[in-house]
Amino acid sequence: MTGYTGKADVRTNQRQSCRERLLRTASDLFYRHGCHTTGIDRILAESGVAKMTLYKHFQSKEELVLAVAERFQENAREALEAHLAGCDESPRDRLLGLFDVLAEWCARPGYYGCMSVNLAVQFPSPDHPIHLAVAEHKRCREGVIRSLAEEAGAANPAALAGELLTVMEGATVLCQVTGQTAYVDHARDAARAVIDRHLPRGGADLGPGVA
Numbered sequence: 027m028t029g030y031t032g033k034a035d036v037r038t039n040q041r042q043s044c045r046e047r048l049l050r051t052a053s054d055l056f057y058r059h060g061c062h063t064t065g066i067d068r069i070l071a072e073s074g075v076a077k078m079t080l081y082k083h084f085q086s087k088e089e090l091v092l093a094v095a096e097r098f099q100e101n102a103r104e105a106l107e108a109h110l111a112g113c114d115e116s117p118r119d120r121l122l123g124l125f126d127v128l129a130e131w132c133a134r135p136g137y138y139g140c141m142s143v144n145l146a147v148q149f150p151s152p153d154h155p156i157h158l159a160v161a162e163h164k165r166c167r168e169g170v171i172r173s174l175a176e177e178a179g180a181a182n183p184a185a186l187a188g189e190l191l192t193v194m195e196g197a198t199v200l201c202q203v204t205g206q207t208a209y210v211d212h213a214r215d216a217a218r219a220v221i222d223r224h225l226p227r228g229g230a231d232l233g234p235g236v237a
Contacts (some may be wrong), residue, residue, distance in 0.1 A: 044075050044083070045083045047073045047074065047075055048069065048075055048084070048090065049090075049093060049094060051073035052090055052094050053094045053098065053141075055069060056091065056141075060144070061091050061145070088155075088156065092156050094141075095141070095142070095145055095156055095160055095163075098163075099142065099163040099166070102163070106127065106167075106170060109123075109127055116178070117174050117177035117179075118178050118225055121171070121174050121178060121186075121190065121221055122214065122218060124190070124217075125194070125213055128210050132198070132201040132202075132210055139198060139199065139202030140198050140202075142160035143195070143198065143199065145157075164195075167191065168188065168191045171190050171191055172184055172187035175190075180224045182224065185224070190220060193216050196209075196213065197209045197212070
């Protein structure tokens, strides 16, 4: 029957709603205050979820942290893909345009740096599941940049991607530590020099539809 929701569907929706509230609340608290200084009781109090319900979804606090890391990475990936999909610029310009995305992000109120970097610092062991997850996020980000470099005709796309990611990550951390977004402008200037070195003007990157 159209519009009918059975009891099983209601319970499923309630479970999903509780899980979503836990993830949203934990993401916000972990980002602003750190994982180790944010206790489960505060997450429960601010999310309005019972402790028993939390442990139905996450067997431990670290499992919750891992889910938060994965959610952040998914959102960041989707946001970047949406930005690139909406660009009709040449691959060269899209590479430089990554720093426009970074500038907008770093200028947002409540910017506390990159969640992945923050988590890597809080879980420094390279073999820890959370550290491994955030390292994979950075590798995926580098892969996106490498694909753009390939489209632009770079002779060594991996090298170009690695250099640009290094510049981006440096600006991300400096903006967080100093509160000065001018570091993104410096990073953009440095990136332009890196791109020009790898993609000399008049090379393969002439933009869409240009023969």
